[in-house]
Amino acid sequence: MSQNPIVIIGSGLAGYTVIREFRKLENEVPVIIISADHGGFYSKPMLSNALTKGKTPDTLLNSNAEHVAEQMKAVIRPYSKVSAINPSNKNITLQDGEEINYDQLVLALGANQIRLPLEGDGSEEILSVNNLDDYRSFRDTLTTKKEISILGAGLIGCEFANDLAMAGYNVHVIDISTQPLGKLLPPAGGAFLQRKLEAIGVAFHFDTITKRVEKIGKKLQLTFANGKTLQTDILLTAVGLIPNTSLAEKAGIKVNRGIVVNRSLQTNYNNIYALGDCAEVDGRVLPYVMPIMHAARALAATLAKKPTLVRYPAMPVLVKTPACPTVVAPPNPGTKGEWQVEETPNSVRALFNDAENNLLGYALLGTAINEKMILTKELPSVME
Numbered sequence: 274m275s276q277n278p279i280v281i282i283g284s285g286l287a288g289y290t291v292i293r294e295f296r297k298l299e300n301e302v303p304v305i306i307i308s309a310d311h312g313g314f315y316s317k318p319m320l321s322n323a324l325t326k327g328k329t330p331d332t333l334l335n336s337n338a339e340h341v342a343e344q345m346k347a348v349i350r351p352y353s354k355v356s357a358i359n360p361s362n363k364n365i366t367l368q369d370g371e372e373i374n375y376d377q378l379v380l381a382l383g384a385n386q387i388r389l390p391l392e393g394d395g396s397e398e399i400l401s402v403n404n405l406d407d408y409r410s411f412r413d414t415l416t417t418k419k420e421i422s423i424l425g426a427g428l429i430g431c432e433f434a435n436d437l438a439m440a441g442y443n444v445h446v447i448d449i450s451t452q453p454l455g456k457l458l459p460p461a462g463g464a465f466l467q468r469k470l471e472a473i474g475v476a477f478h479f480d481t482i483t484k485r486v487e488k489i490g491k492k493l494q495l496t497f498a499n500g501k502t503l504q505t506d507i508l509l510t511a512v513g514l515i516p517n518t519s520l521a522e523k524a525g526i527k528v529n530r531g532i533v534v535n536r537s538l539q540t541n542y543n544n545i546y547a548l549g550d551c552a553e554v555d556g557r558v559l560p561y562v563m564p565i566m567h568a569a570r571a572l573a574a575t576l577a578k579k580p581t582l583v584r585y586p587a588m589p590v591l592v593k594t595p596a597c598p599t600v601v602a603p604p605n606p607g608t609k610g611e612w613q614v615e616e617t618p619n620s621v622r623a624l625f626n627d628a629e630n631n632l633l634g635y636a637l638l639g640t641a642i643n644e645k646m647i648l649t650k651e652l653p654s655v656m657e
């Protein structure tokens with residue numbers, strides 16, 4: 274057996290699910306997990322509904338790094354940033370210069386929030402929430418504020434809007450699109466979600482490009498391309514994620530939108546793998562929980578010397594907007610078809626069918642979410 278460990282970079286859902294699944298198959302092989310953050314385990318999706326669920330940053334943390342290390346029989350190195358991967362030496366370099374050899378390397382590096390290039394002296398005050406530490410700062414800031422503006426009406430923007438509005442904050446959501454969840458919902462679904470969120474007090478500003486953010490006393494003032502302005506206490510950005518690829522790219526690992534891997538989760542180096550928000554698996558970047566679970570199970574088996582290809586079944590995404598229960602199974606990109614929408618005062622049922630009437634995707638809102646299980650069975654796999 275090799276002396277060198279499996280090294281996993283990243284202690285998010287991807288890194289920790291791989292080790293959890295691997296330990297079900299293999300108990301002896303040493304594993305080291307290197308993480309730039311605290312290394313504790315928490316559920317990232319809960320960050321955007323924590324207020325409604327009565328959770329604080331402390332109660333969101335399920336286990337600290339020592340506890341996870343014990344459970345997983347692994348060495349965890351929190352607050353250790355990897356500065357280089359050296360495939361020809363089969364080692365990595367940490368920021369303090371320490372080198373760690375690996376037998377197999379797993380990249381579970383996550384993604385970064387996109388920062389819009391906005392003008393004005395308030396732009397460095399813009400907050401984003403993509404991990405527990407970000408959320409802790411956000412919650413600290415919230416304690417003395419009332420007006421929150423969110424850039425981006427996508428999944429994360431809408432979930433935070435719902436959570437903050439329910440907790441009594443005045444919430445504005447600004448987006449260049451004409452509807453919420455523009456990439457996931459047909460227009461009727463977007464309009465329904467918008468009405469439901471407006472009913473709990475969320476104010477939307479669609480078709481609106483933000484140009485400048487300036488500090489005006491304790492407030493931030495947004496100036497839009499149409500000349501209108503909006504003052505706010507806090508500005509949160511949620512305009513999308515960009516896979517964290519720079520470390521891989523510098524090491525000569527192939528990168529496209531994400532770190533390019535095949536269905537074995539293998540990069541262009543046969544002992545370096547990637548999964549989670551940083552990875553592009555057979556052409557797909559899917560920054561959600563379910564793809565990570567499937568990828569982690571397949572990769573764990575491969576690392577345990579049982580080569581396994583990842584399969585993705587249909588993977589609907591539940592949008593955590595209790596004011597408007599929503600579940601979406603977007604059609605695979607590039608598939609041809611049309612939305613067929615049925616609307617009632619309490620629901621939108623949108624089915625995306627091809628010319629032969631095969632179901633390729635759906636969006637269910639309000640009471641229509643009851644059909645989720647039945648319709649999911651009819652959907653094709655995302656990746657066979």
Ligand SMILES: Cc1cc2nc3c(=O)[nH]c(=O)nc-3n(C[C@H](O)[C@H](O)[C@H](O)COP(=O)(O)OP(=O)(O)OC[C@H]3O[C@@H](n4cnc5c(N)ncnc54)[C@H](O)[C@@H]3O)c2cc1C
Pocket residue numbers: 282283284285286287288307308309310317318319320321353354355356381382383384402403404429517520548549550551559560561562563565590591592593
């Ligand atoms: C607010 C919010 C709500 C969400 N809700 C949902 C939902 O309802 N449903 C759903 O399916 N998905 C949801 N998601 C997406 C889901 O949470 C992510 O897809 C998933 O958590 C990503 O896990 P990951 O391990 O790939 O990345 P991350 O959790 O980002 O982990 C990346 C890890 O890499 C480490 N790292 C990065 N660079 C280095 C380095 N150089 N050296 C050492 N360590 C490094 C980081 O410290 C971190 O530990 C949500 C996301 C957010 C932000």
